[in-house]
Amino acid sequence: MDLADVSIETVNRASAEDASAVLALAEAAAGLDGASPLSEQSRLELRHGAPSARELLVRDGAAIVGFAHLDGSDLVDGPSAELFVAPAARGAGLGRALLESLAAEAARIDEAGRLRVWAHGKLPAAERLAAALGFTAFRELWQMRRTAGTPVPDLAMPADVRLRTFRPGTDDKAWLALNAKAFAHHPEQGAWTADDLGRRFAEPWFDPAGFFLAEDTDTGELLGFHWTKTHPATADSGPLGEVYVVGVDPAAQGRGLGALLTSVGLRHLAQRTVEGRPLAETLLYVDADNEAAVKVYTRLGFRVHTVDVMYRR
Structure with a gap:
């Protein structure tokens, strides 16, 4: 050429x-x-x-x-x-x-x-x-995966928390506010707008039944969420599940909601099929320097699959 x-x-x-x-x-x-x-x-x-x-x-x-x-x-x-x-x-x-x-x-x-x-x-x-x-490397993002059939812990639900699924058009504003608080340190995620949300609602993979919310039983305030996703099979892989986004209000951290919501989403994905086929693996993305999250995901059976690198000049 x-x-x-x-x-x-x-x-x-x-x-x-x-x-x-x-x-x-x-x-x-x-x-x-x-x-x-x-x-x-x-x-x-x-x-x-x-x-x-x-x-x-x-x-x-x-x-x-x-x-x-x-x-x-x-x-x-x-x-x-x-x-x-x-x-x-x-x-x-x-x-x-x-x-x-x-x-x-x-x-x-x-x-x-x-x-x-x-x-x-x-x-x-x-x-x-x-x-x-x-350009020099300054950030690594890991894609981690766990195989289908890996056990998922069944964690107890706190008495003051209830779980439900997302209601498009009703929960949008409250979820965007929670997402902004949960990812205030992460502009790529925390700056999402109603347009960003709406575009994903229009994607063929979107399923509100796999979008879990934790809310306060007394006030109804959203405390955390786990949004799951699925991917169709490719020539190299069977269908995949994804821990798409997990977030917890900083004011509600320390109550075990992150681990609880992750487990709920993983159990949901274990029951999902795509085009009649069970999911082969579940993936997620996490910053390599987020040691606390990496430890949680490793305990759940996730292992590093691929690495993305961000460079800057």
Whole structure:
């Protein structure tokens, strides 16, 4: 491939045709690398658009051969991004050209010129590219998994707490407030809006029966939640369950609600099927330096499956 024939186009929102082409390329890259190059948030913003998003499309003629998603919504830590090159177009320097274009675009929206970049799967090629352009690793996100059939502890319910499932349209506002408190230290999750919630309600995997809430029996105030998710089978794996998000109000911590809600969700997933097939494994994501959470998940039978690395410059 001749780089002279390649162009990099930056748009606020990709067309439906381009978005479909990018998602197809992402699946091909995931099949080769063992990890998807795009997060759920990037996929949703690619499909639906977002005011703070920029999409960088690498074209060889009319064909898309690379892609980057730039999110400029975090005013505290600066822009973040994900990028990948189609498997058939690798080795020609497109990754470097795309990362340099990302850095230039980030400088247009951030006075300090900051840029954080996710590399999914901790691949050697990504490590080499980051080092070549002066990026250093500062965060690791682990995907942990547990196999189907691993026992789940049956924890006692506190007398002042009751469990129920989420009611779309009724619980939205209260849940968003709780999510913001539970993840005040985690802007990627804690800054969710009604639009973020609504987009997920529209996804084919959404099932309110797998979205559990813990509330105070006297006041009805939400204390914590466990939102579960399922994934269809792929060529490499059977259907998967996911501990999608677990959160507890900081004022309610120390009451064992995190472990209780996690166990409730795991028991629910153990009974789920996708397209008539039982779930093969359950996955979750956790920051590697969250020692308390890692200990809880390890006791529940989860083991590290893949590692994502965030770089910054």
